[in-house]
Amino acid sequence: EYGESPLMAKWAIDLGTSNTGLARWDEESHRPRLLELPTICRKPQGADALEAPKLVPSATEVIPPDSLGFWSWMARRPFFLSRVLWGQHAIIGRPALERNEADNRPGYVPVFKGSLERSPLRHLTSQGGRSYSARDVCQLFLRELFREVEVQTGERIRELCVTAPVDSYESYQAELAGVFRRLGVKKLDFVDEPVAAAMGYGVSLKERRRALVVDFGAGTLDLALVDLTARGASKGSCDVLAKAGRAVGGNLVDRWIVDDFCKNLGYSIDPDGSSDEVFWYRLMLAEARRVKEAIFFNPAESFNVTPPEDIQRFEDRIRGKAGAFSWDRERLVAVLSERGLFAQLEECLDETLAQA
Numbered sequence: 001e002y003g004e005s006p007l008m009a010k011w012a013i014d015l016g017t018s019n020t021g022l023a024r025w026d027e028e029s030h031r032p033r034l035l036e037l038p039t040i041c042r043k044p045q046g047a048d049a050l051e052a053p054k055l056v057p058s059a060t061e062v063i064p065p066d067s068l069g070f071w072s073w074m075a076r077r078p079f080f081l082s083r084v085l086w087g088q089h090a091i092i093g094r095p096a097l098e099r100n101e102a103d104n105r106p107g108y109v110p111v112f113k114g115s116l117e118r119s120p121l122r123h124l125t126s127q128g129g130r131s132y133s134a135r136d137v138c139q140l141f142l143r144e145l146f147r148e149v150e151v152q153t154g155e156r157i158r159e160l161c162v163t164a165p166v167d168s169y170e171s172y173q174a175e176l177a178g179v180f181r182r183l184g185v186k187k188l189d190f191v192d193e194p195v196a197a198a199m200g201y202g203v204s205l206k207e208r209r210r211a212l213v214v215d216f217g218a219g220t221l222d223l224a225l226v227d228l229t230a231r232g233a234s235k236g237s238c239d240v241l242a243k244a245g246r247a248v249g250g251n252l253v254d255r256w257i258v259d260d261f262c263k264n265l266g267y268s269i270d271p272d273g274s275s276d277e278v279f280w281y282r283l284m285l286a287e288a289r290r291v292k293e294a295i296f297f298n299p300a301e302s303f304n305v306t307p308p309e310d311i312q313r314f315e316d317r318i319r320g321k322a323g324a325f326s327w328d329r330e331r332l333v334a335v336l337s338e339r340g341l342f343a344q345l346e347e348c349l350d351e352t353l354a355q356a
Helices: 071-073 094-099 113-118 134-153 170-182 195-201 228-236 248-266 277-298 311-319 329-338 340-354
Strands: 011-015 019-026 031-034 055-057 060-062 090-092 123-127 130-133 160-166 187-192 209-217 221-228 239-246 299-304 326-328
Touching: 019 134, 055 094, 060 094, 060 134, 060 209, 090 094, 090 134, 113 134, 113 170, 113 248, 130 134, 134 170, 160 195, 170 187, 187 195, 187 340, 195 209, 195 221, 195 228, 221 228, 221 340, 239 340, 248 277, 248 329, 277 326, 277 329, 326 329, 329 340
Parallel strands: 011 160, 160 187
Antiparallel strands: 011 019, 019 031, 019 055, 060 090, 123 130, 209 221, 221 239, 299 326
């Protein structure tokens, strides 16, 4: 329908703060399909798993340069980088998360997108005596993602469509363009996220449409009122009439849930305290995310992780209060309300409408 539009690129990627999705155009069904990479994607747990098995956690652990073999070392040089993907230079996705559950290893970076948007040269980690910036970590993450695609499918990504926030600076797109070209992508296009969202949800663009797109991510809440047209979609763009946002996202909600859980049980845990406290706090954050997502499907869910207190005293305090472990949708709504999430959402909506 759109000829050589960005929407017809062979591969497409949504680089997220917490998770990254990669899709390939299926010629038979004439539609894109998310690619599942079992070795690095999120792993479902149980029959009613809430994990998204086709999303790759945007986490990276740099492998020490001195542990790379000769050909892996050679593949890091610019001449070879765009041509071959010899050896493994970093651990990404689920393995990176699992290896760093207890404590952050040298070279581990849980998130990098925010730094890439604001300060791509910012130091994020060190490994083997070398400093790695947000740009470096992004390139390593995408390089390993491309390598895994080649291992699983036998294909090298050369044509790529990339989603981008409507308010992203040109420098952010330039950073990504530079990384992808260094990795050998020959045809690169960007599509505004509201356009991708509208088309992904089946919004007809045969005539001009006005849509309010709400993007609640891991780190930010963004609202954009946009005009969508078939002509604009063919170029991967839209007209932004108004926008507003707040620095609140799913990761912050997880911390709110942990805080509420500990408060109700009279337990105090310092996320910046001892290594044991940090370890348990991370486990509780992961459990909070699971509970939060489970409540989307079920009216209530129970915590399976308890803080590292003397077990006997802990059990004595909550004995007879089985509900102390249970969380339900009503409690979640109450916490979100107490923390001001709904108020912030309403403020964003008012600001957007006022601008419009």
